[in-house]
Amino acid sequence: MIQWLRKLFRHDTGMDRSPTPAAAPPATPAEHQTELAPAATADPMALLLPFQIRPLEASDLPKLLGIFREAIQVSAASHYDQQQRDAWSHAQSYDSLISMLSEGDTVVAEWDDALVGFAHRIRDYINMVYVHPDAARVGIATLLYQHLEDGARIEGLTELTTHASLTAHDFFQFMGFNSEGEEQAERGGVSLTRHSMRKSLV
């Protein structure tokens, strides 16, 4: 499944993820084949993609903490040890996550009715981008981020900043961010290295 999607969305430019019409039908993260009906949207790309990016809804909230923790525990395993991943993944509780997302702009990714990722922007700061490891490297974070950047441009912002984990550094670089250097963040008394990154929108 992942192989098919990786092939489908991989292009030389990196940013162009338009699928080819002749591709085989997609499978879902649950490994069962279904006819994937695209949701009604003004975005023409959505008619071709097996997943949908949409604004956060209240009914999504219970699922976000699980995605957050799985993304850290699995996808970040090659950059942070178990103690660091535990400290990072427990730095948010359900209540603190809801409180954080009550401000700013949050978008989620849905794949065959399953929530697989989310991203959050507060003003010029990309605060969170988390994708479930079962749905990694098929372009979901790219689409989530693009929605946030589009919103920032509509608001007239001229730059975006973020603190990127070592795991997310290459992703943000791919999105056009430049690192301004490494720094240490502290989570539950544990130190984690991250990059301070910035992207000009002008």
Ligand SMILES: CC(C)(COP(=O)(O)OP(=O)(O)OC[C@H]1O[C@@H](n2cnc3c(N)ncnc32)[C@H](O)[C@@H]1OP(=O)(O)O)[C@@H](O)C(=O)NCCC(=O)NCCS
């Ligand atoms: C970082 C993260 C959001 C990327 O999500 P994703 O949906 O897999 O990313 P995409 O498929 O959109 O990747 C787009 C491009 O970014 C780069 N990229 C993404 N993940 C990468 C990785 N682990 N290593 C190297 N490059 C990576 C690649 O250039 C990729 O293009 P390619 O797959 O054609 O090579 C995801 O790995 C994650 O949730 N990580 C753990 C949590 C985290 O660190 N979040 C950020 C907090 S600051």
